[in-house]
Amino acid sequence: MYCPRLDHFVRFNHNGTVSRCGHMIAISPEFNNLEEMESSPWLATIKKEFANDQWPRECIRCQQTESENKSSIRLNAIKFDKLQTKKDYLTVGGVLDNVCNSACLTCDENHSTLIGGLKSKTYNIVDNSNRFWSLPLDRVVHLDINGGEPSHSKNYKHILANLPPSVKSVRLNTNCSTVLEELIPLTDRGVQVTVTVSLDGIGAVHDFVRWPIKWEKFYENLLAYKAMPVKLNTWTTVSVLNVDDLPNIISFAQQHDIDHSYAYLNDPVELAVENKDTPESLAYIQEQKRLRGME
Amino acid sequence: MKPYAELACDNLDLIQTEIYTFLMNDTELLINGEKNWQFLDAKKLITNSPNLIKFFLANKLYAQQAAVTLLYEDLPLHLDELPMIAKINIPIRNTKGWVNRWYELSEEEIAKLPKMKNQFGSEQENVSVLVEQELKLAAEIYNLDKPIVFHSRIPHSVIKLTPDILPRIVASFTFVNQPTHLLE
Numbered sequence: 001m002y003c004p005r006l007d008h009f010v011r012f013n014h015n016g017t018v019s020r021c022g023h024m025i026a027i028s029p030e031f032n033n034l035e036e037m038e039s040s041p042w043l044a045t046i047k048k049e050f051a052n053d054q055w056p057r058e059c060i061r062c063q064q065t066e067s068e069n070k071s072s073i074r075l076n077a078i079k080f081d082k083l084q085t086k087k088d089y090l091t092v093g094g095v096l097d098n099v100c101n102s103a104c105l106t107c108d109e110n111h112s113t114l115i116g117g118l119k120s121k122t123y124n125i126v127d128n129s130n131r132f133w134s135l136p137l138d139r140v141v142h143l144d145i146n147g148g149e150p151s152h153s154k155n156y157k158h159i160l161a162n163l164p165p166s167v168k169s170v171r172l173n174t175n176c177s178t179v180l181e182e183l184i185p186l187t188d189r190g191v192q193v194t195v196t197v198s199l200d201g202i203g204a205v206h207d208f209v210r211w212p213i214k215w216e217k218f219y220e221n222l223l224a225y226k227a228m229p230v231k232l233n234t235w236t237t238v239s240v241l242n243v244d245d246l247p248n249i250i251s252f253a254q255q256h257d258i259d260h261s262y263a264y265l266n267d268p269v270e271l272a273v274e275n276k277d278t279p280e281s282l283a284y285i286q287e288q289k290r291l292r293g294m295e
Numbered sequence: 296m297k298p299y300a301e302l303a304c305d306n307l308d309l310i311q312t313e314i315y316t317f318l319m320n321d322t323e324l325l326i327n328g329e330k331n332w333q334f335l336d337a338k339k340l341i342t343n344s345p346n347l348i349k350f351f352l353a354n355k356l357y358a359q360q361a362a363v364t365l366l367y368e369d370l371p372l373h374l375d376e377l378p379m380i381a382k383i384n385i386p387i388r389n390t391k392g393w394v395n396r397w398y399e400l401s402e403e404e405i406a407k408l409p410k411m412k413n414q415f416g417s418e419q420e421n422v423s424v425l426v427e428q429e430l431k432l433a434a435e436i437y438n439l440d441k442p443i444v445f446h447s448r449i450p451h452s453v454i455k456l457t458p459d460i461l462p463r464i465v466a467s468f469t470f471v472n473q474p475t476h477l478l479e
Binding site for chain 2: 067068069071238243244246247250251254260261262264272273274276
């Protein structure tokens with residue numbers, strides 16, 4: 001048993017550290033740089049466990065989905081790995097910056113400068129873009145952009161405009177508040193682009209969860225992406241705010257023939273579905289509304 | 296907690312059709328003659344079953360795992376794996392001619408049972424050392440025809456009586472918020 005991610009994935013965290021795989025659970029350590037991670041005893045132990053057909057504790061999510069659905073990030077990584085010709089290729093993911101024009105109620109200042117600005121005049125701006133440029137770029141074959149909001153970030157736009165020739169595919173998350181025109185030259189040159197649109201509600205539910213992005217604009221831009229030569233899919237982070245809208249969300253995606261999947265939110269715990277209508281959850285929502293002037 | 300409780304469901308026939316269609320179109324379980332407990336892709340099933348998700352949301356339940364039990368023969372006495380203790384079963388097809396039984400066994404008695412590895416590699420109590428006929432019956436359901444929430448940590452079995460058609464197909468669900476309150 002093995003997982004190609006142990007050799008080929010580098011994830012940037014919002015605090016500037018790197019991790020091996022964003023799908024590992026929180027006990028996986030963070031490192032100052034790629035070299036430190038690749039030479040770490042921790043990584044050697046994980047690889048040894050896989051070689052002995054044991055699931056490392058860090059990899060419990062893949063272990064679970066493989067036993068339930070016979071699918072996992074690891075199995076997807078194996079499929080991807082088989083298509084690679086570069087022996088030492090890298091796929092890069094995570095948070096390169098947190099510049100964002102949205103203050104989603106489920107998000108925080110580490111992933112959105114708009115939330116940071118609402119909370120304090122001296123908010124944190126994450127900028128890991130220099131760390132990206134310091135990677136061995138000729139090894140990078142895939143870029144997975146989480147944001148912040150890539151369409152609102154100069155750093156991400158600069159990376160997309162100057163993408164190393166070795167990069168053959170890009171996947172990015174977007175709030176769909178605008179269309180990222182910078183993707184067109186990439187598709188023109190044969191880069192495979194996947195756009196994952198956060199679809200956290202329909203109409204008024206969207207406008208509440210994804211404040212201050214407006215549904216009408218979101219919908220217009222979603223249709224624009226649908227007309228572009230990109231692979232388009234939608235993703236719902238299911239929380240107390242939108243769980244009752246999930247049937248509408250699924251139906252919307254089906255009506256528009258757009259791939260859709262979802263996962264339950266874990267953090268902040270007050271918005272996790274199992275805490276729906278608890279006093280803690282209601283108080284948390286109230287505080288978020290106050291912060292955004294939504295009352 | 297009660298061994299089980301029936302749940303009202305206005306659209307059971309629609310839910311049964313949705314799940315059966317999913318089994319036929321999106322899995323090969325029936326074609327391949329698979330047996331016993333089989334996990335399903337819960338997200339895919341939910342996405343393809345609008346009446347099922349509405350039923351769960353009406354009960355404020357948020358589905359986590361989905362599985363189907365395909366029975367051609369008895370399902371002997373067993374306990375389900377922790378941490379789940381309350382699950383929902385929905386009859387899909389051919390449940391007439393079978394009986395579900397739950398037996399009384401205290402947590403202390405369960406703790407004393409020898410351990411074994413189940414089919415998924417997890418360690419759990421081995422109830423096969425118990426003689427079903429010697430246990431005290433806690434509850435039974437003949438011809439399961441309604442959704443139930445049931446206590447999966449009470450030893451239980453499914454016994455074939457006189458079914459007309461096989462396999463007996465029952466869908467099982469776990470939830471991020473366990474429905475233990477429905478067993479109070």
